[in-house]
Amino acid sequence: MRQLVDTYRGQVFGLCYRMLRHRQDAEDVTQECFVRALRSLRRWDNRREFQPWLLAIAGNRCRTLLASRMRQPPSSCLVDNLSDNADQIHEARGLAEEIELALSTLRAEYRQxxxxxxxxxxxxxxxxxxxxxxxxxxxxxxxxxxxxxVARLVKRGVVQEMRDEVRRV
Amino acid sequence: MKCEEFERRLDAVLDVRRRPEWDVRLRAHAEQCAPCRRLAASYGVLLDGVAALPVPEPSADLTARVMSEMRVRPAASRRVALVGAVLATAAAVVVALLPLLPKRDQRVATPDPLPAYSFHTTEAAVEEFDWANLDELPVVGPVLISIRDDDETTDPYEELAKGTGQGLASVVLYMPGVAGPRGFIGTAPAGMRSQGVFPEQMSQELEPVRESVAETINLLLRAVPLADFARRS
Incomplete structure (x- = not known):
């Protein structure tokens, strides 16, 4: 079991972190995900791929947490706030940061x-x-x-201005 | 090729993880159409950026914490064995006492009764029940049972609730005079938000999974001591 956790912990945590944008929450969900998965191993259909199954558990737990966040009063400590203000674009630390920010604006199921x-x-x-x-x-x-x-990156000025060309979603 | 077709083809090409510039038809159109050329380039920037995102690392002790939690919580089968001895008695007592429990809020209106389900269970259902997660159930009142299903088809507890795999987004089971996080009958407890799901609607949603839900109700009633309900409420 330990080897299983070691093998997949990076992937699971990576998904949780990108879903939640909160390190501690991602750690907690990762831990919970492994406990659930390990407890369910005997019921796991071994004809199915393990990695997608595990990542689906992780992603779904993240969606549950995100849904519960939505039901709670907004808290600035949960996730980074986004700004549409062009003056603040320079504060983002490059493309990776912008992509992370853009990801956080997606609906949870799209993001997953x-x-x-x-x-x-x-x-x-x-x-x-x-x-x-x-x-x-x-x-x-x-x-x-x-x-x-893409629309978000355009709006933030990260990729070449083409607001008119990007079709509305 | 028209621009609309370009976008559809662009999606199709990205779906098979090919670079847009490798596709002859996309390239031909893009060479003549600046907006589509920029559109394709933007997707390229996005996907290259995603591929280059730094990989976050979990804490070094994560594996140890998982293993520790696995040791602390007894395995389902062992816990079933412990609980099994008191199940029948507990269920009888709980069901018998439910109508006698004092109302948490006398102002709560008496709702229309839900369709009567026949509660019974099987050894197999008990065996399959995910006892480890029982502690996490959002029990908020003396007789509230809330089953939350977030499309986690791999979770045995939720599979139990889902039964037929109809993909219910959420299920909250109601009992008279109680409130839950995703809907309510009467008055919601302080701090809880109602989302206006009502008994009739819930009954219809539950119809496809009637038997599984009934089993789950039964299991919960049997498994959670009355004192626990009181303590949590």
Whole structure:
């Protein structure tokens, strides 16, 4: 079990961190995810890929936490606040920071699908099976995520000005 | 190729993890269309940026903490064995006492009764129940049972609730005079927000998973001592 945790802890934490943008929450969800997964191992269908299953648990726990955050009064310590003010663009620390900020504006399911596809390189079929969603839905989420991210980067002036050309999502 | 088709094809190309510039048709259109050229370039910036994002590292002691928690919490099967001996008695007592419990708030209106479900369980269902997560249930009142299902199909507890895999976004089971985080009957407890899900609607949503939900209700009623409900409320 220890080896299993060591093998996947980086991936799981990476997903949780990108979903939540909060280190301590990401640590807590990662820990919870592993405990849940390890406890459920005997019921795991070993014909399924382990990594998508594990990442789906992690992503879903993050979505649960994000939903509970939405129900709570806003707190500035939960996530970094975003600014649409062009004067503050220079405060962002380059493209990586801007992408992180843009990711945090996505709907949780879009973010989860996007990260699983583009960062963890799962296939649409794997994501679909792991999340229990139709494949077409997953595709739609990823497409919308990409468009919203690009639109956000354009709006923030990170990529070349093309506001008129980016089609509305 | 028109610009709308360019965008669709761009999605299709990215879906198979190819670079847009490798696609002949995209390249041909982009060479003649500056907006589409910039659009493709923007996607390239985004995806290159995502690929280059720094990989955050968890704390060094994460593995140790996971292993420690696995040791501290007894495994489900062992806990089932401990709980199993008192299940039948506890269920009988709890169900019998429910109507006699004092109202938490006398101003709470008496709701219409929910359809009566027949509560029964099986050894297999008990065995499958995820006891480890019982502590995390958002129990907020003496007779509130809240089942939250966030599409986590891999979670055995939620699979139990979901039953047929219909993909319910959330399920809150109501009992008379109680309130929950995703809806309420009567008055919600202080600090809780209602989202206006009402019994009739819930009943319809629950219909496809009636048996599994009934099993879950039964398991919860049996598993959580009455004193625990009182302590948590």
């Amino acid at each position: 699908a996007f990260l699983l596809f583009h960062q963890h390189e799962l296939s649409y079929a794997e994501i679909s099976a792991a999340l229990g969603c139709p494949l077409g839905t997953v595709k739609t989420w990823v497409h919308r995520a990409r468009r919203e991210l």
